[in-house]
Amino acid sequence: MQGKVALVTGASGGIGREIAKALAKEGAYVVVNYNGSQAGADETVRQIEAAGGRAGVYQCNVSNFEESGAMISSIIKEQGSLDILVNNSGITRDNLLLKMKEEDFDSVIDINLKGTFNCIKHAARQMLKQKSGRIINISSVSGVMGNAGQANYSASKAGVIGLTKSVARELASRGITVNAVAPGFVDTKMTEVLTDEVKETAVKQIPLARFGKPEEIADMTAFLASEKAGYITGQVISVDGGMSM
Numbered sequence: 001m002q003g004k005v006a007l008v009t010g011a012s013g014g015i016g017r018e019i020a021k022a023l024a025k026e027g028a029y030v031v032v033n034y035n036g037s038q039a040g041a042d043e044t045v046r047q048i049e050a051a052g053g054r055a056g057v058y059q060c061n062v063s064n065f066e067e068s069g070a071m072i073s074s075i076i077k078e079q080g081s082l083d084i085l086v087n088n089s090g091i092t093r094d095n096l097l098l099k100m101k102e103e104d105f106d107s108v109i110d111i112n113l114k115g116t117f118n119c120i121k122h123a124a125r126q127m128l129k130q131k132s133g134r135i136i137n138i139s140s141v142s143g144v145m146g147n148a149g150q151a152n153y154s155a156s157k158a159g160v161i162g163l164t165k166s167v168a169r170e171l172a173s174r175g176i177t178v179n180a181v182a183p184g185f186v187d188t189k190m191t192e193v194l195t196d197e198v199k200e201t202a203v204k205q206i207p208l209a210r211f212g213k214p215e216e217i218a219d220m221t222a223f224l225a226s227e228k229a230g231y232i233t234g235q236v237i238s239v240d241g242g243m244s245m
């Protein structure tokens with residue numbers, strides 16, 4: 001990935017940080033996007049630079065169409081291209097349907113699904129000009145299988161799958177691949193809040209009988225971003241310990 005420019009949204013910690021590190025390790029210059037956690041984003045850059053890689057930070061709320069556009073324009077202006085886009089930003093606002101507030105549905109859709117659309121829309125113009133590009137969207141096992149208590153989140157992540165497949169069909173003839181990675185339960189801040197009981201029940205549904213590590217999602221994402229994955233597009237790759245088989 002020498003000479004390539006990558007944007008990883010939501011890379012201030014968790015899975016996004018490991019994706020940013022994995023792309024930088026392959027030689028890409030990585031823009032580490034964050035929304036609220038500047039210290040986390042700075043730490044991601046520190047870890048990349050300590051390993052000999054190159055990176056910069058960019059604050060942007062991906063659910064805002066104009067802000068996402070400004071971020072991508074500024075990357076292209078400063079770095080000259082945008083070759084890899086990883087839409088990783090995501091939130092949960094879990095509750096059973098009857099208790100779920102309208103604003104909890106809206107905010108999850110706005111960040112997880114519309115945020116992904118916003119960044120793809122702005123990045124696609126540049127990738128079309130370049131006649132090349134890699135877009136990887138982080139979906140979820142909840143988007144593939146559904147999950148009680150996550151009507152909003154599952155809808156957003158299933159939406160990301162539909163978006164991935166449609167855009168993959170639109171952009172394929174111009175050398176741009178678009179794929180989704182669907183992680184299962186992964187040890188990050190997002191799953192830290194689950195009770196031990198919920199975690200134990202989850203592990204029982206995972207054939208490999210453990211939560212995944214952020215690095216395991218990052219390895220698949222880096223592969224899809226590489227030259228070696230040039231004949232893969234419109235796919236949803238589950239990295240979930242066998243949960244969805």
Ligand code: NAP
Nearest residue numbers: 010012014015034035036037061062089090140186188190
């Ligand atoms: P995490 O540690 O909570 O990280 C979420 C990231 O999203 C943070 O960097 C956060 O940035 C960013 N973010 C949130 N709102 C944003 C916004 N409006 N604009 C830009 N960035 C925003 O969670 P994670 O577990 O690493 O999750 C990463 C992705 O994997 C998400 O899409 C998640 O849905 C997906 N996933 C996770 C799991 C899991 O078990 N952990 C399973 C399946 C899928 P700030 O902190 O700076 O706001």
